Amino acid sequence: MRSKISSVPKDYEVLNAKRLRRHVAVTVVIPVYNAIIYLERTINSVLVQTIGIRNVTIIAVDDKSTDGSRRLLRRLSSLYPQLVSILLKNNTGTPAMPRNLGLALARSKYVTFLDADDWLAHDGLRILNETMDRTGVDYAVGRTIQVSTNQPNRIIGVHESNRNRDHVSPYTLKHAFYHLGPRARMMRRDFLLRHAIQFPSMKFAEDKQFFIDVLIRTDAISTVTAPIYYLNRLEENDSLTKQTDIMEKMETNLIVLRRVLEYKLPVEKERLILNRLIEFDCITRLYDRKHFLKSHDPSAYHQMFARVVALFTQHRSYPIDSLIEKPFNRLLYHYWNTGRFDDFMDAVKWSKSKETKEIEWVDDQPYWSIPLGSGQKQMLALPLYVKVHELELTEKGLELTVQTLGDRRIRVEGISLQHRNWMEETHLLKTDVIDLENHYYRLQVELPKQMERGSYLVYLRFDDYGQQVMAISMEEPVIQKSHHTYRWYETIKGNLGLRIK
Template sequence: MNNMAVPDVSVIVGAYEAMPYLVRCLESVEKQTLGAGRIEIVAVDDGSTDGTGEYLEKFAAESAVPTRVVRQANSGGPSGPRNVGLSLARGRYVFFLDADDYFGEEALERMVAMADRAGTDVVLGKVEGVNRTAPSSMWGRTVERVDLYNSRAIFTLSAQKLFRRDLLTRLDLTFDEGLRTGEDALFTLEAFLRGAGVSIVADHTCYYLVGRDDGKHVTRSGGYVLRFDSARALMRLIADLVPPGVKRDKLMVRPFTITLLQQFTPRLLKESDDVRRHKMELAAPLMAEHWTPGLAARLKVNERLRLECVARGRLDLLLDVLTFIRDGAAPEVVRKGGMTYLAFPHFGSPGAGVPDVTYEVTVNDWSGKRRVEPARTIRRPGPLARWAVRRVRGRVRALTARG
């Protein structure tokens, strides 16, 4: 393996108790149209006891794809194996392939071609879920170079992407082994922000994200404290790399809605008073440091209201809002002063101390099944309206020509 030419891609596979999913995973690497001579595999068995390590060694001895196997004691998470694999990788690009998942056949060929053509450092290949949901909003079209601040790319920060290895080496970028969840989001977002651009391959399924029948997928594990650790780390990274203002607010939407807000859903109603108070305590410094009016204006009313209750330390109000949401109630749509509001609990109540602006519709929102738009949104005229405007303009021109 050490004597082979520099491969285009080093596929890094961290594996723990990965059988039988590992079989299809490695077969998908062998089937790549990029060709075995342009790929290497660096596989790290993280202390498995189900035959994962033995299967890796058997595969390495028989496969046409050059494969290096490392067997180590269990590290407790995916960061350790990925970092070991990254330290041994020699390819121009690296791809972190989870042992449960598998590639589409043309995945690496298409992503390498995109990176070479566009000169970008990260390529996102379309993901499809198998026995689980997968992110979908960012796969609308193939883009050589996305505008990160006006793209849905920040809502897919898992590590399963093509990274230019020179970027990772230059930044000395590795996975934070102190984080037990969200470590891939931290790694990927830093590559997004400090790299030479991000591309999207949306016209071909490159990656199949598999939900294990035994429910042991790593993203499903870990307590709520770990989620706060993840949110804190991601918010700090954004604050360190992006100055205050519109761009920072746009990026902050991700950790606030995907990570922090998920701790304050109707599930909180079933948790103990101690857990509720602890979550409020963990969230308080994050809200104090990073919650801004610009960020708040980018959220739906129910999202903003819940976080505003957290920011104000009003667990009592938050529980009222969560009960309203749990019961499936539709907030009344209120229009006043040229603005549109959704009357969730405590709207217009001076005693609650939550200002009306918290309830203002600032992005497209919903009241039950009814779509509600911001009052200041100017909608593009429909076909009939555009036809009428053309008729009127034509009539005006005709009358003007006649004097």
């Protein structure tokens, strides 16, 4: 199939051009700009893939780097014929154009994107390739693990990788349109070309628009639990995303919002996308961040949000606050909409404070108490709070009785464990759930016979991929509850934890 990707740079040098005549299983497209610190590790993570490098072509597109990345690409291309290096004559200022060029030049069944400062799990390409071959979908996604300095690794986009799913509609995942970076995703190349899906020429949000376009055009996707991609958030990494000013980001968010509104999708499908664009991008990322508190001109933020509201109301008649789900974000919108900007600022200060958020109980229901000016306070109901009332050891594992509180109603599914240091070590335990009265649940949990040593976070699992820590509400100290090498204990924050010797 001939490429229909039109938005590509025209003037460039190609190293290992002969490789582009060979049809392979997977093409990995890497946009490169001043990535010398991590670039070799990134490329090496593809070269050692268990799918076999004979089945892979790497297309690294350098956007006229000035830090030595080009010299490195020349050296590596001389060593590895599977690495096609594209050296652009002019800087495009966005990873969109290098990705589009890589997609246009690819000759493979599938394509995936890898940023020049990130890396792949050794088995990543093989797992996604086999998943797509087996299920026949146009799009598959796996687990992304974020690596940070002085912080434990964490899973990004839990909804994408909490279960192995074959051939499901993306709209069955409530948060399918969250976390739309290029990571851990593989797509059928002829699907992208047939629909002429390409990255728009924007400094920011180009990947968000691209993957929205992918998801709204595919009938089915597959998801896997295996680690596929490692996202680099180390302190020395000075990526383009970190350099982008929040107002620049919001300008591109407005472009994406306008485009989605103009698609005129069915309302229930559109609302899933707009929830992300309005609540996550235009409230959480705009306001509930330290950059808002440090700003010398908060009114500029409010003016920007006013543009968002005006754009939405120009195209839609239903209320914008119906797209806002989290209680704290709804509170911020209420303050903004009623002009209570001092209270708005106080609420964000409370949210970003490092102090432990104290819970107050009113009629046996949990509330946050948010301090406002003049000694006033705002009571805000917690969406979900879970108490452990009983814990008994059994031959197979344990039984525990939990109670769910708050203003959110959930479907309890079981217990999950996540190693505090290794995100790869995550377990969804086999659990029988007995629904008792008044939001009490009896859980019979079967523990795995073999698990890595160390401490684990213990979560109540609900609504497919929701999870919540569980507060201790027991007279007997949990630390005494032991079963072979398993030892249940109360964490510093008063929640249930597990330590394996």
